[in-house]
Each structure stands twice: as structure tokens, then as C-alpha cells.
Amino acid sequence: MHIYKIFLILPIFKTNSFSQNIIFNQSNFLSRSSETRSLVEALNSSIKFEKMVNITIPKVSTFISHSIIDEIKTNLNIEKIDLIIVDCSLSPIQHRNLEKILEVKVIDRTQLIIEIFGLRATSSEGKIQVELANLNFQKTRLVRSWTHLERQRGGLGKVGGPGESQLELDKRIIDNKIVQIKKQLLKVKKTRNIQRKRRTDISIPIFSLVGYTNSGKSTIFNKLTSSQVLVKDMVFATLDTKMSLVNLPNQNKILLTDTVGFISALPTELISAFNSSLEELFSADFLLLVHDLSNPNIENQAHVVLQTLKQIGFSDDDLKNKIINIFNKIDLNSEMPDLNIYNKNKFIMTSATTSMGLTDLKKYIENKIIGKNHIVDFFISITSDYIFTWLFKHSHVLLERNKENSYNQRIIRVKISSHQLDKFKSFFPEIKIKFI
Ligand SMILES: Nc1nc2c(ncn2[C@@H]2O[C@H](COP(=O)(O)OP(=O)(O)OP(=O)(O)O)[C@@H](O)[C@H]2O)c(=O)[nH]1
Ligand SMILES: [Mg+2]
Incomplete structure (x- = not known):
């Protein structure tokens, strides 16, 4: 397997530069650059050169100045560099010009992340989603670059822009592929919707682990x-959503899902491509937001996760109602930072590797789903067998009697948890309820 020799360019912005709501500046430069190095390591690559570049105003044509380009050029031949990675978002023009001048493949942060996702995707759905992300990205560029498309045609090919007709052809190939892939995704989505409906029908509460990549969700x-x-000390170890049953201390059960981790400046192409698996998050009753206490950049990571959740469609109210914070890796650091997050006071501290706090977490979850118990009378028509069945399954039936002066109405008195009562109301909104 070819090991890429990489020249990594790390821009330091003099003023705050916003990209997809993420601030790139001097204060978060160190943790950002170490994150980028772990991203680069996730490719088959070795970093031969690394250059920090101060940017006051990015050059429209090449992003970095000509003097720096010259400096880079001198180093390129020393180690036979075959890939330059620029840790920011390049415009199509900047990208094309850099490749032309440097005569080496150049990729930016978005492409880097898409490449890693491409390597990690194992399920057919994951692969389709990455391909879609890549095609959407290529479409915005329409210049030849380091793409799956090209690799399918056989190798990285030569550098430089192809003729107009080649571009037209590429565009048509991309458009056709996007149509095909969207059809495939639609099929997967239908199956998912059926599975999801089955899960909501059985009415077991769903908890989803969400959080920054490498925070410990899978552990x-x-x-x-x-x-x-x-579980691995690497970014994006998990790409496919996993779901499994958890038995809680008092015999209650929940479904737990593990999802792809978020990262700063997650390309929008990827987020939208992964929507069908991220949609799983919307059927969650609660979101377990895992924070990595050992990471110095925890504040920014929390910000990124919340922004990403909003970007995929969660409202403020959803997040307020659903988020439970987990502060993980307390074996490495037990000092609590003061974060700007939802439900600051709803948190559990854990060390997943040593299992510290995990029993507390289970108890917390159990209390959450049992919540407050209510004694309630339900007024149900005797023909509604399925409602009787549901109540016997999900609540504790205390007594049952005929409604006075009615031959077809029964009153069922039950003890029921807040969680199940909410479910009941959403399944059977027409049924009259009386709290005792
Ligand atoms: N010291 C310590 N390490 C932990 C803890 N929890 C997880 N880790 C380590 O952190 C690394 C990442 O853990 P994962 O569970 O793969 O993280 P993840 O959030 O699933 O990561 P992605 O799938 O990439 O989003 C692994 O090396 C784990 O062993 C913990 O409580 N303490
Ligand atoms: Mg994981």
C-alpha cells in the first residue's frame, strides 16, 4: 500500500476566521493542530514537513503568499512529497492554482475528512454515504483533484486542469452517479424507517450517545x-450507527445507540450525506452527550457538537429536553470545566475504561425513564383490544371496571411512568385520561 509523504500546512489566522461556525484562531491553534495531525495519521501517510503559516488576509488566488509557496517548493523535492494538506477550506480557485504552481496534489481539510471516512466506511450504507459526500464535494470544484472518481479511473493521474470537454464529461458522470446513489440511499432509508417504526412500536426508550470524535462513546x-x-485512539473509529439493548439495575430496558463522532469543521457535504444514519438520532428520547474531560479543547468541542446537532435539525427545545451530559475520562482529569452547554446540572462523571461511574449512569438512566410514577384512569372502549394490551405491557394495572351508565366503556386505573405516559399520549391521543 502506498504511504503518502505529506507536507502539512497549518494556517494561523491573525484574526478570527469563521468556517462553518468554527473559529480558527491563535488561541485554539495548538489543540487544533494536534487534532489535524491525528487526522493525517488516519490516512496512510507520514508527515515529512510541517509549516505554520500566519495568515492576515488569505490570498484570493493561492491562499498563501508567493514567498511561502517558493519556500514550500524548495522542500518538495528533498523528500519527494506526494501530497500537500492545507488545514482549512480552500476555494476551488485557490486549490487549482496551488496544484498548478506546486505540481503536487493538494487537498484541504474537507477532502482530508472525506478521505478518512472513505477508508473507515465498512457497511454498504456508510460507503454509499461517503461516495455521495465526495461527489457533492467534487461537483462544487469541478477541477481534477484527488478523488475516488479518479482512482477508479486508475491512479492519481497527472496534475493540472484537463480540457473543457473533460470537465463537462466529469460533470455528467458525477451527476449521473449522484442520481444513482440517491436512489440507493432512498432504499436504505425506507428499510430504516420500517425498523424505526418497529422500535417505537415496542416502546423501549432510546438513548443515543453523541459527542466529539474520540471522546469515548464506543467504550x-x-x-x-x-x-x-x-474502540481506538483515533479519529472517526465509528462510522456506522450501532444499536443494542441495555439491562438496567431494576429490570428496565433501554436501547442504546452509538454514532459517528463530530469534529470541528465537519464538511457540510458529509453531514448531509450522513443524514440518513444521523436521522436515527431523532428517534432518541434522550441524547447522552459525551465530553472528554482530558481534552484541553473541551469547550470548543462542546460548541462544535451542539452546533452540529443544530445543523442537522435539532431545535433549542429538543436539546434542552433531551441532553444528558456525560463527563468521561475522569481517570485522566477530574476537574470540571465551566462550559456553555445545555442542562449544565444534568451530568454524570465516568471513566469508561475503568468502569467508574457506569453504574451511576445506569441508575441515572433508569430514574430518567421511570421518572415520576402517576396513578391514572384511562377511559377505553371495550373494542380497543390493542390499547388494553399496550397498557398491560407498559404499566402496572391496578383495577379495571365498567364506566357507569355505559355498556362499552371501561375504566382502567394504572400506575405508569412519565415516560410511558408520554408515549401513550403520542400513540393514542384520542383517549381520555384522568389523573388520580
Ligand atoms: N483514560 C481513558 N481513556 C478512555 C476513556 N474512555 C475512552 N477512552 C479511550 O479513548 C479512545 C477513544 O475511545 P472511543 O470509545 O473509540 O471513542 P469514540 O467517541 O467512540 O470515538 P469515534 O468513534 O472516533 O467518534 C480510546 O483509546 C479509548 O480507550 C476513559 O474513561 N479514560
Ligand atoms: Mg466510536
């Missing part, structure tokens, strides 16, 4: 569900 998932999801 928590494995410990709580006795599963074997890949």
Missing part, C-alpha cells in the same frame, strides 16, 4: 451493552 457503549464495537 461506554461496549461496557453498557457488552458489545465489541471498535
Whole structure:
């Protein structure tokens, strides 16, 4: 397998530069650059040169100045660099010009992340989604670059823009592929919707682990569900959503899902491509937001996760109602930062690797789903067998009698948790309820 020799360019912006709501500046430069290095390591690559570049105003044509380009050029031949990575978002023009002048493949942060997702995707759905992300990205560029498309045609090919007709052809190929892939995704989505409906029908509460990449979601998932999801000290270890049953201390059950981690400046192409698996998050009753206490950039990571959740469609109210914070890796740092997050006071501290706090977490979850118990009378027509069945399954029936002066109405008195009562109301909104 070819190991890429990389020249990594790390821009330091003099003033705050916003890209997809993320601030790139001097204060978060260190943690950002170490994150970028771990992203680069996730490719088959070795970083031969690294250059920090101060940027006051990015050059429209080449992003970096000509003197820096010259400096880079001198280093290129020393190690036979075959890929330059610029840790920011390049415009199509900047991208094309850099490749032309430097005569080496150049990719930016978005392409880097798409490439890693491409390597990690294992399920057919994951692969389709990455391909769609890549095609959407290519479409905005329409210049030849380091793409799956090109690799399918055989190798990286030569650098430089092809003729107009080649571009037209590329555009048509891309458009046709996008149509095909969207059709495939639609099929997957239908199956997912059926599965999701089945899950809501059985009415087991769903909890989803969400959080920054590498925060420990899969480790928590494995410990709580006795599963074997890949856990690794690397970015984007998990790409496919996993779901499994968790038995709680008092015999209650929940479904737990493990999802792809978020990262700063997650390309919009990727977010929209992954929508069908991220949609799973919307059927969650609660979101377990995992924070990595050992990461110095925890504040920015929390910000990124919340922004991404909003970007995929969660409202402020959803997040307020659903988020439970988990502060993980307390074995490495137990000092609590003061973060600007939802439900600051709803949190559990854990160390997933040593299992510290996991029993507390289970108890917390159990209390959450049992919530407050209510004694309630339901007024149900005797022909509605399915409602009787539902109540016997999900609540504790205390007594049952005929309604006075009615031959076809029964009153069922039950003890029921807030959670199940909410479910009941959403399934059977027409049924009259009386709190006792
Ligand atoms: N010291 C310590 N390490 C932990 C803890 N929890 C997880 N880790 C480590 O952190 C790394 C990442 O863990 P994962 O569970 O793969 O993280 P993830 O959030 O699923 O990551 P992605 O799938 O990439 O989003 C692994 O090396 C884990 O062993 C913890 O409580 N303490
Ligand atoms: Mg994971």
C-alpha cells in the first residue's frame, strides 16, 4: 500500500476566521493542530514537513503568499512529497492554482475528512454515504483533484486542469452517479424507517450517545451493552450507527445507540450525506452527550457538537429536553470545566475504561425513564383490544371496571411512568385520561 509523504500546512489566522461556525484562531491553534495531525495519521501517510503559516488576509488566488509557496517548493523535492494538506477550506480557485504552481496534489481539510471516512466506511450504507459526500464535494470544484472518481479511473493521474470537454464529461458522470446513489440511499432509508417504526412500536426508550470524535462513546457503549464495537485512539473509529439493548439495575430496558463522532469543521457535504444514519438520532428520547474531560479543547468541542446537532435539525427545545451530559475520562482529569452547554446540572462523571461511574449512569438512566410514577384512569372502549394490551405491557394495572351508565366503556386505573405516559399520549391521543 502506498504511504503518502505529506507536507502539512497549518494556517494561523491573525484574526478570527469563521468556517462553518468554527473559529480558527491563535488561541485554539495548538489543540487544533494536534487534532489535524491525528487526522493525517488516519490516512496512510507520514508527515515529512510541517509549516505554520500566519495568515492576515488569505490570498484570493493561492491562499498563501508567493514567498511561502517558493519556500514550500524548495522542500518538495528533498523528500519527494506526494501530497500537500492545507488545514482549512480552500476555494476551488485557490486549490487549482496551488496544484498548478506546486505540481503536487493538494487537498484541504474537507477532502482530508472525506478521505478518512472513505477508508473507515465498512457497511454498504456508510460507503454509499461517503461516495455521495465526495461527489457533492467534487461537483462544487469541478477541477481534477484527488478523488475516488479518479482512482477508479486508475491512479492519481497527472496534475493540472484537463480540457473543457473533460470537465463537462466529469460533470455528467458525477451527476449521473449522484442520481444513482440517491436512489440507493432512498432504499436504505425506507428499510430504516420500517425498523424505526418497529422500535417505537415496542416502546423501549432510546438513548443515543453523541459527542466529539474520540471522546469515548464506543467504550461506554461496549461496557453498557457488552458489545465489541471498535474502540481506538483515533479519529472517526465509528462510522456506522450501532444499536443494542441495555439491562438496567431494576429490570428496565433501554436501547442504546452509538454514532459517528463530530469534529470541528465537519464538511457540510458529509453531514448531509450522513443524514440518513444521523436521522436515527431523532428517534432518541434522550441524547447522552459525551465530553472528554482530558481534552484541553473541551469547550470548543462542546460548541462544535451542539452546533452540529443544530445543523442537522435539532431545535433549542429538543436539546434542552433531551441532553444528558456525560463527563468521561475522569481517570485522566477530574476537574470540571465551566462550559456553555445545555442542562449544565444534568451530568454524570465516568471513566469508561475503568468502569467508574457506569453504574451511576445506569441508575441515572433508569430514574430518567421511570421518572415520576402517576396513578391514572384511562377511559377505553371495550373494542380497543390493542390499547388494553399496550397498557398491560407498559404499566402496572391496578383495577379495571365498567364506566357507569355505559355498556362499552371501561375504566382502567394504572400506575405508569412519565415516560410511558408520554408515549401513550403520542400513540393514542384520542383517549381520555384522568389523573388520580
Ligand atoms: N483514560 C481513558 N481513556 C478512555 C476513556 N474512555 C475512552 N477512552 C479511550 O479513548 C479512545 C477513544 O475511545 P472511543 O470509545 O473509540 O471513542 P469514540 O467517541 O467512540 O470515538 P469515534 O468513534 O472516533 O467518534 C480510546 O483509546 C479509548 O480507550 C476513559 O474513561 N479514560
Ligand atoms: Mg466510536
